[in-house]
Amino acid sequence: MSFQNFDVVIIGGGPGGYVAAIRAAQLGKSVAIVEKEKLGGTCLNWGCIPTKALLKSAEKFQSIQHSEEFGISVKDVSVDWSKVIGQSRTVSSQISGGVEFLMKKNKISHFAGLAKLTSPSTVEVNNDGKKVADLKGAQVIVATGAKPRRIPGIEFDGKKIISSKEAMILDKQPKSMLVMGGGAIGIEFAYFYNAFGTKVTQIEMLDQLLPAEDAEVSQTLGRSFKKQGIDLLVKTKVESVETTSKGVKVTVSDAKGSKVIEADIALVAIGVEANVAGLGIETLGVEMNKGFIKVDENFMTNVPGLYAIGDIAGPPWLAHVASHEGIVAVENMFGENKSGHGVDYDNVPNCVYCQPQVASIGLNEKAAKEKGHKVKVGKFPFQASGKAKAIGEPEGFVKLVFDEEYGELLGAQIIGTEATEMIAELGLARALEATAEDIFRTMHAHPTLAEAVMEASGAAYDQAIHI
Amino acid sequence: MATQISMPKLSDTMSIGVILDWRKNEGETISSGDIIAEVETDKANMELENFEEGTLLKIMIPKGGKVPVGGTIAIVGEPGENIDDLIKEAEASLQSAAVEPAKEEAAAPAAPKLDVPPPVAAPPVAPPVSAPTAGRSGRVKASPLAKRMASAKGLDLGTILGSGPGGRIVKKDIESFMASGGGRSLISTYANQLPALEQKDVPVSQMRQVIATRLLQSKTSTPHFYVTVEVDMTKAVELRGALKEASVGSVSYNDMIVRASALSLRQFPEVNSSFYGEIIRLHGEVHIGIAVSIPDGLITPVVRNADQKSLIDISEETKELAVRAKEKKLKPDEYTGSTFTTSNMGMFGVENFSAIINPPEAAILAISSIVNKPVVVDGQVVPGKRMNLTASFDHRAVDGATGARFMKELKRLLENPILLIL
Numbered sequence: 001m002s003f004q005n006f007d008v009v010i011i012g013g014g015p016g017g018y019v020a021a022i023r024a025a026q027l028g029k030s031v032a033i034v035e036k037e038k039l040g041g042t043c044l045n046w047g048c049i050p051t052k053a054l055l056k057s058a059e060k061f062q063s064i065q066h067s068e069e070f071g072i073s074v075k076d077v078s079v080d081w082s083k084v085i086g087q088s089r090t091v092s093s094q095i096s097g098g099v100e101f102l103m104k105k106n107k108i109s110h111f112a113g114l115a116k117l118t119s120p121s122t123v124e125v126n127n128d129g130k131k132v133a134d135l136k137g138a139q140v141i142v143a144t145g146a147k148p149r150r151i152p153g154i155e156f157d158g159k160k161i162i163s164s165k166e167a168m169i170l171d172k173q174p175k176s177m178l179v180m181g182g183g184a185i186g187i188e189f190a191y192f193y194n195a196f197g198t199k200v201t202q203i204e205m206l207d208q209l210l211p212a213e214d215a216e217v218s219q220t221l222g223r224s225f226k227k228q229g230i231d232l233l234v235k236t237k238v239e240s241v242e243t244t245s246k247g248v249k250v251t252v253s254d255a256k257g258s259k260v261i262e263a264d265i266a267l268v269a270i271g272v273e274a275n276v277a278g279l280g281i282e283t284l285g286v287e288m289n290k291g292f293i294k295v296d297e298n299f300m301t302n303v304p305g306l307y308a309i310g311d312i313a314g315p316p317w318l319a320h321v322a323s324h325e326g327i328v329a330v331e332n333m334f335g336e337n338k339s340g341h342g343v344d345y346d347n348v349p350n351c352v353y354c355q356p357q358v359a360s361i362g363l364n365e366k367a368a369k370e371k372g373h374k375v376k377v378g379k380f381p382f383q384a385s386g387k388a389k390a391i392g393e394p395e396g397f398v399k400l401v402f403d404e405e406y407g408e409l410l411g412a413q414i415i416g417t418e419a420t421e422m423i424a425e426l427g428l429a430r431a432l433e434a435t436a437e438d439i440f441r442t443m444h445a446h447p448t449l450a451e452a453v454m455e456a457s458g459a460a461y462d463q464a465i466h467i
Numbered sequence: 468m469a470t471q472i473s474m475p476k477l478s479d480t481m482s483i484g485v486i487l488d489w490r491k492n493e494g495e496t497i498s499s500g501d502i503i504a505e506v507e508t509d510k511a512n513m514e515l516e517n518f519e520e521g522t523l524l525k526i527m528i529p530k531g532g533k534v535p536v537g538g539t540i541a542i543v544g545e546p547g548e549n550i551d552d553l554i555k556e557a558e559a560s561l562q563s564a565a566v567e568p569a570k571e572e573a574a575a576p577a578a579p580k581l582d583v584p585p586p587v588a589a590p591p592v593a594p595p596v597s598a599p600t601a602g603r604s605g606r607v608k609a610s611p612l613a614k615r616m617a618s619a620k621g622l623d624l625g626t627i628l629g630s631g632p633g634g635r636i637v638k639k640d641i642e643s644f645m646a647s648g649g650g651r652s653l654i655s656t657y658a659n660q661l662p663a664l665e666q667k668d669v670p671v672s673q674m675r676q677v678i679a680t681r682l683l684q685s686k687t688s689t690p691h692f693y694v695t696v697e698v699d700m701t702k703a704v705e706l707r708g709a710l711k712e713a714s715v716g717s718v719s720y721n722d723m724i725v726r727a728s729a730l731s732l733r734q735f736p737e738v739n740s741s742f743y744g745e746i747i748r749l750h751g752e753v754h755i756g757i758a759v760s761i762p763d764g765l766i767t768p769v770v771r772n773a774d775q776k777s778l779i780d781i782s783e784e785t786k787e788l789a790v791r792a793k794e795k796k797l798k799p800d801e802y803t804g805s806t807f808t809t810s811n812m813g814m815f816g817v818e819n820f821s822a823i824i825n826p827p828e829a830a831i832l833a834i835s836s837i838v839n840k841p842v843v844v845d846g847q848v849v850p851g852k853r854m855n856l857t858a859s860f861d862h863r864a865v866d867g868a869t870g871a872r873f874m875k876e877l878k879r880l881l882e883n884p885i886l887l888i889l
Binding site: 138283285302305335395405408432433434437438 | 619
């Protein structure tokens with residue numbers, strides 16, 4: 001089979017790969033993208049997007065249950081589980097179709113199949129075990145992403161011991177569920193299933209949910225989860241998991257001793273591992289770092305001309321990081337990065353979409369102090385926000401961390417409804433190097449939740465008005 | 468008829484130039500092609516070539532001054548010509564463009580003064596005036612944080628070059644300005660007083676980090692061995708002269724060595740290889756990297772398929788790559804993918820040195836100066852032109868005898884340079 005030549009061949013059609021492909025096409029390059037499943041990757045098909053649809057169902061259900069306080073009585077509320085799941089799948093496939101359209105619009109050659117690197121610049125595409133194409137790229141980008149990591153010794157069976165992928169398409173709602181892991185994915189599923197009435201037990205090995213987050217934020221979330229009915233066990237380790245005819249029997253231990261928890265299903269959400277199997281990178285001598293591909297600041301591996309972006313190039317494993325890496329990698333490799341921008345890993349927003357939502361960017365108070373900053377912290381609770389009270393969402397707060405010397409915004413943490421939308425303002429503030437005073441003096445519309453951001457920056461200097 | 472010389476756009480992103488030094492003084496005769504000044508742009512320090520004929524009548528922007536692209540920097544004409552109107556015109560346009568006037572102590576007169584003594588240990592940008600931002604017209608783009616830092620430290624933002632979008636001054640620029648000693652006040656000192664040396668911790672740039680990692684890895688994990696040959700360059704020197712005379716172009720010795728290396732590599736594929744543990748890849752193409760020194764490190768532009776290019780093609784391509792390398796404008800595919808590298812220190816009068824292999828290549832060639840020295844030919848001591856070449860080989864991929872034969876072939880080609888033209 002003769003080679004089809006491209007300026008760049010991209011392996012993986014997720015938010016890293018397809019964004020890189022579009023950027024390269026915008027620069028007038030010939031681009032091939034190889035994807036073994038549907039375009040859009042984990043993000044569109046098995047992650048960000050379908051889970052947001054599921055979470056919206058849970059929120060709607062919760063808000064109907066609390067509609068009484070707004071003067072609306074609703075009777076005979078019922079949940080059609082298959083429609084909850086169906087809605088989420090419909091959204092996924094619509095958006096994946098949208099990505100396919102974008103590939104066509106940008107004249108990107110899409111090859112369906114499994115890619116294998118036969119040299120640093122050649123890619124063999126196989127579909128159903130049959131070779132369908134041989135591609136040659138002046139540059140090659142690996143963007144195959146990552147998949148749920150298993151606990152050593154505990155295998156996924158897809159029925160009783162499941163990963164996030166199965167958790168978003170269960171045929172029927174389990175009566176009880178054990179969630180292993182207190183990170184973003186575990187938290188979103190714990191919230192989702194609990195909201196629909198599944199008895200959820202969540203286990204985290206470290207001392208708080210979202211171990212990297214501000215302690216106050218994590219405590220507030222933990223309290224809210226307990227109030228919502230989730231049984232939350234921190235500083236707790238999973239010792240063993242056993243499947244029974246009814247479900248799973250999980251032995252956990254903490255400082256006080258061990259106990260057995262039974263549930264219909266165990267969800268393992270303890271992180272991800274790189275999708276490297278079958279890629280052929282071992283034979284090319286590609287250097288790895290803790291199971292992920294090692295890259296330089298141009299996202300090039302140790303093999304010249306071979307690049308890696310997104311989850312496969314290591315943490316943070318986030319769709320928006322992958323997309324930015326894809327753009328920077330492509331612009332650099334074609335000499336089109338005129339302003340010389342890189343990916344600013346100090347300014348990556350982290351978002352969790354349970355209720356209350358959690359969003360943060362930059363350094364939290366503890367991390368800032370550890371880095372030697374003298375800090376000024378400003379906090380504003382939504383309890384004191386007119387808008388939050390009016391819409392019945394007074395839970396949570398905005399916390400801003402400033403460097404004392406010049407009022408530099410070091411980081412922001414928000415917990416509360418719409419926190420994930422509000423964090424964008426603080427990302428921009430950090431990118432443009434706004435100081436506390438700039439944020440405080442920027443007029444924020446009344447009444448909005450975002451006023452809490454303005455007030456928190458005032459609070460750092462004892463100038464908040466409504467507290 | 469006098470004319471103005473204005474600041475040209477020396478890179479496509481350049482908006483402001485800093486006059487680092489004047490190579491010509493007022494009153495000197497200049498002609499087209501002369502280098503009249505050295506200019507710092509956003510990318511690099513560059514020479515400013517003159518295209519006018521006449522006498523340099525007036526320098527509008529003294530050493531250290533900043534001027535936007537298109538601003539008048541000097542006036543050229545006939546000696547004694549009246550250029551008052553031109554000066555006024557230039558001053559007006561400079562003021563409206565909000566350029567830095569001549570920078571001196573706060574007490575300096577408003578009009579540009581010409582014989583400014585060189586500042587002590589000139590920072591990379593124009594020295595700051597002591598009064599912060601006072602009396603400055605025009606907008607300086609700076610982040611709120613940068614403005615606050617500058618005002619706290621008493622810096623004039625107008626003297627700091629911004630690295631953010633559109634030249635915006637950000638925190639990093641203030642920090643690097645301070646680190647480069649830009650924050651020191653400029654008390655007038657005697658021109659001949661030695662500036663004090665000071666201990667400085669310089670942050671390691673990304674490029675330095677890459678150099679450090681890669682070369683440490685190479686030197687510690689690649690078993691190097693070295694082979695030196697002395698090459699009789701008499702005929703190469705003659706050939707270069709002949710080509711120049713025939714107006715074929717100025718081919719350098721380096722170009723000849725690149726071509727000779729490429730031809731030799733074709734014959735010794737083991738030298739044009741990479742050792743990958745399980746396999747040794749004999750490359751199907753010959754791409755030669757040429758180490759070029761740039762201000763904060765080095766970069767290796769690549770002449771692709773050098774074995775299939777003529778000497779003239781190699782020469783032209785190398786020149787063009789070197790210029791863009793120094794401007795930091797190479798695309799990644801222009802500095803990656805080499806299968807063999809050359810490093811030339813001949814211009815420094817180096818007699819012999821050895822280089823560290825650039826992984827995953829199997830060899831690197833260190834090129835020294837051509838030295839005039841007495842040599843013995845047919846039992847007679849005669850003047851000779853000799854050059855040392857030292858290759859470093861990766862012993863995992865190349866054995867001693869192969870390395871030696873490769874060097875012998877390289878020597879043969881360079882001693883019979885007509886073979887390089889065929």
